[in-house]
Amino acid sequence: MTRYLVVVAAMLALPGPMCAAELNDYPTATRAEYVFGCMKANGETRQSIAQCSCSIDVVASIVPFDRYITAETALSLAQVRGNLSAQFRTSEQATSAINDVRRAQAEAEVRCF
Template sequence: MLNSRLSNNGVVKTVLAAIFALAPLPQVAAAAGDKSVNDYPTEARADYVYVCMKTNGESRDSLKRCSCSIDVIASLLPYERYEAAETVSSMNQALGQIGTMFRNSPQAQATSQELRRAQAEAEVRCF
């Protein structure tokens, strides 16, 4: 049982290391200039708008507001950080010990908080 826990802990650390190694610091991304505003793939933007519209209603007004929302998020959060935060959100839903260790990780919590701040700003500006 102890070996299983140590093994799971290693898996979580490896996943976290991979996520944060691939996601540049916000200051580095900001130095990239205008590219960071439009670095989200169309598929990621469309997926966000689709889920947003399913949540907020499938209307023309929702389309406008949801499109605005992802644009605001993209202006505040480089795609690499958004992708890392989405991965953290997905892993936070995992059950069991791995999910618990992931939810308790300070790095994962900071990444999730960064996305929540961007989403809150998008909510204020667009809805």
């Protein structure tokens, strides 16, 4: 019994693979915006809340928050007409970030819907 307690104590003393802050680096407001948009696209039902919440969790586990913000900003600015938005539509960095988020969303679709 004593050996068991020593093993458990040793396991508890070991650091985990990641702390909670690293696992949840997307702010609540960003997660909520994603879920609201997802629900609008998939029906505003109790089931869609669960599926859309799952979806942002999957996206957040695949794409770092700063990369997600880059993609979100690029998509938003690409909708604006004019010279400024052309830079975002043709930027390799923006296109790459958008593609990363879209791949993560495709994975979320498979896992959650």
